[in-house]
Amino acid sequence: MxxxxxxxxxxxxxxxxxxxxxxxxxxxxxxxxxxxxxxxxxxxxxxxxxxxxxxxxxxxxxxxxxxxxxxxxxxxxxxxxxxxxxxxxxxxxxxxxxxxxxxxxxxxxxxxxxxxxxxxxxxxxxxxxxxxxxxxxxxxxxxxxxxxxxxxxxxxxxxxxxxxxxxxxxxxxxxxxxxxxxxxxxxxxxxxxxxxxxxxxxxQDNFWTAHFGGIYVFRALEAPAAIVMNGNDDLGELPIETVVQGDERSAIAQFLKVNDLAEPIVEARGIDSAAILRQKMDFMVADVAAGLGEDLSGATRRDLRNLGRRYHDKLPAAWQGLADLVRWAEDGGPWPRIDSEHPAYFYTLRAKDHADADLVNMLLAELSPMDVRQLFICHKEAFYRAYMGWPDEKKAYVADFLSTEYQVDKAGTRDALFGHEAAMDEPAPKKDDLIDRVGPWGAVRRR
Structure with missing residues (x-):
């Protein structure tokens, strides 16, 4: 540390x-x-x-x-x-x-x-x-x-x-x-x-707690649920409609959809979705390369691309899914089928603009742990816990990346990743028509 x-x-x-x-x-x-x-x-x-x-x-x-x-x-x-x-x-x-x-x-x-x-x-x-x-x-x-x-x-x-x-x-x-x-x-x-x-x-309606291994409680929603992240299903009877385990991916995806809590990154307004997805892919390459003993000191994006080519056959399915999505976004490739059971699924989402956006991004960060930047920003407890188990090569790379690319502009990075553009106002109708200007009863004179 x-x-x-x-x-x-x-x-x-x-x-x-x-x-x-x-x-x-x-x-x-x-x-x-x-x-x-x-x-x-x-x-x-x-x-x-x-x-x-x-x-x-x-x-x-x-x-x-x-x-x-x-x-x-x-x-x-x-x-x-x-x-x-x-x-x-x-x-x-x-x-x-x-x-x-x-x-x-x-x-x-x-x-x-x-x-x-x-x-x-x-x-x-x-x-x-x-x-x-x-x-x-x-x-x-x-x-x-x-x-x-x-x-x-x-x-x-x-x-x-x-x-x-x-x-x-x-x-x-x-x-x-x-x-x-x-x-x-x-x-x-x-x-x-x-x-x-x-x-x-x-x-205290919707919150995360570190108690009992980590539980997300969403009570003030149309479809309430508790999401248990420690894999322990022996919690006794809980006074909430739905209890979901952290590895029940389809159930979590359905919960997010029913309550309209998340959106695909590629459909979000005002962000460079392809750049965000490519960065997530780089983190996955770094994870694989560090696990194989590669020295990532001073590694640039070009270096990570080269390592990606070298270890292409060892990259996780989540990387392959994001690569397909980037090809669709940038080159008009075929739309990739990434359902909730696909390892890349939660990497493709972010919270919508609502009161619990930070809490939802926190949940998504824990469900997509190889995205170390989002994990650090949204869920520091999970980040520090994961950090202790990484090989030294990955620790060095992540620390260098966060200190050089995130710390220098925290607000800008957060806005680029999680910010939401205001909805465009509908253009006001033109008042050129006589009836539009004076009303259907004609001009009203003042006494």
Whole structure:
């Protein structure tokens, strides 16, 4: 993994915590949440405040995510909104945290200027003893406050102010006035600078979870289903209409089709579909060549084409299917028959433009693992797991490719692969006809 870390492909874009003041604030928040503290003088944190260095120090990568269910978080700066979420157990967690930070950015900026903010993504499930319990996770609420309780104090002070303004004899209530003054010393003038975080609740309808080997849950669809990726069919009875195993290709394809979730790359608007398919083919060639001991250092596309010719008889059926599809797209060759049981099928798809596009692309990435770029972009947990089993030649090639061709323009690459053009507006009808201009009853005069 050192190769990935050195190129910023793992633990990249984390927020450094180096000043003694920030370390002290972090420790106060960590003590409040977990009862633990760190002895480190500097470290890095993700969007949730999790630090891989502290995880190593404590011997617990889930020190802010007990049982992998209710994610706790520590905010030292609003800049954390751009950081990744490490050791994610639910696909929705990072999006929830980012939306919380962006919605409350002004308030959090003021709060983190004086203290750390500690909080939790709360749902009614505290442990997942069985897969069935996953379906009890329906909503996620966010609870957060500074380590000294400034938000709670401000809320309490606000109630006192309302009482003072409402009750006629409150001006002579020395206890009430004294309590207001005492709280105001900690909160400041909340009438001018309100210390209030928006109450936020997020629906948890469609999501991926790392629990039980990886399960995709799609509940808010016309045809709901759970897709189990670990090959374990002994999950007990699940409260959902359809349960599909990850190797049931036709059933997954039917699920995607019935719910209109995916589209063929060659039919997508505004992308160079042939170039995308050729790149997927290159990744397959690299996989075969690396497995045969070829040194892929500095390998260009021309080099990979040469290796493809050399090992043509060893290339997988998925490569052959994509080659047929490229010939159809570029040269008008015969339309290839690639059904859901063909190894190339899921390599030819991408998510349509809908609210769950990221989740569908995540599923498709796991179903087409030789496309290492999509796997890295859409499903980092699966990418890192696969990376550990690759030969060193493939590790070197993939790390070089991602650092030189993806890292330099992440947004552009994502848009080229998964972006969707806006639908073209229908041209407005011309109003040349007299009836079109004045209506069927003639011009109406103004009085």
């Amino acid at each position: 050192k190769r990935l870390i050195s190129r910023g492909l793992m633990f990249g874009n984390l927020i450094p915590v180096m000043s003694p003041i920030l370390v002290e604030r972090y420790n106060r928040a960590l003590k409040r949440l977990t009862g633990k503290q760190t002895e480190l003088s500097d470290f890095h944190i993700d969007i949730s405040g999790y630090s891989p260095e502290i995880g190593d120090e404590l011997g617990d990568d889930l020190y802010l995510n007990h049982a992998g269910v209710n994610r706790q978080f520590i905010l030292l700066t609003t800049e954390q909104k751009t950081a990744p979420l490490l050791n994610a157990k639910f696909s929705t967690s990072r999006g929830i945290l980012r939306q919380f930070i962006e919605t409350n950015e002004a308030q959090l900026f003021a709060l983190t200027a004086r203290d750390g903010v500690a909080g939790e993504l709360v749902n009614s499930v505290y442990a997942l003893e069985t897969p069935k319990r996953l379906f009890d996770v329906r909503h996620v609420d966010i609870e957060a406050d500074t380590t000294d309780g400034a938000v709670a104090s401000a809320k309490k002070l606000g109630g006192m102010i309302d009482r003072f303004m409402r009750e006629d004899d409150a001006w002579c209530d020395d206890v009430l006035i004294g309590n207001m003054i005492g709280l105001a010393k900690d909160t400041g003038d909340i009438t001018r600078n309100p210390l209030k975080l928006n109450t936020m609740t997020f629906d």
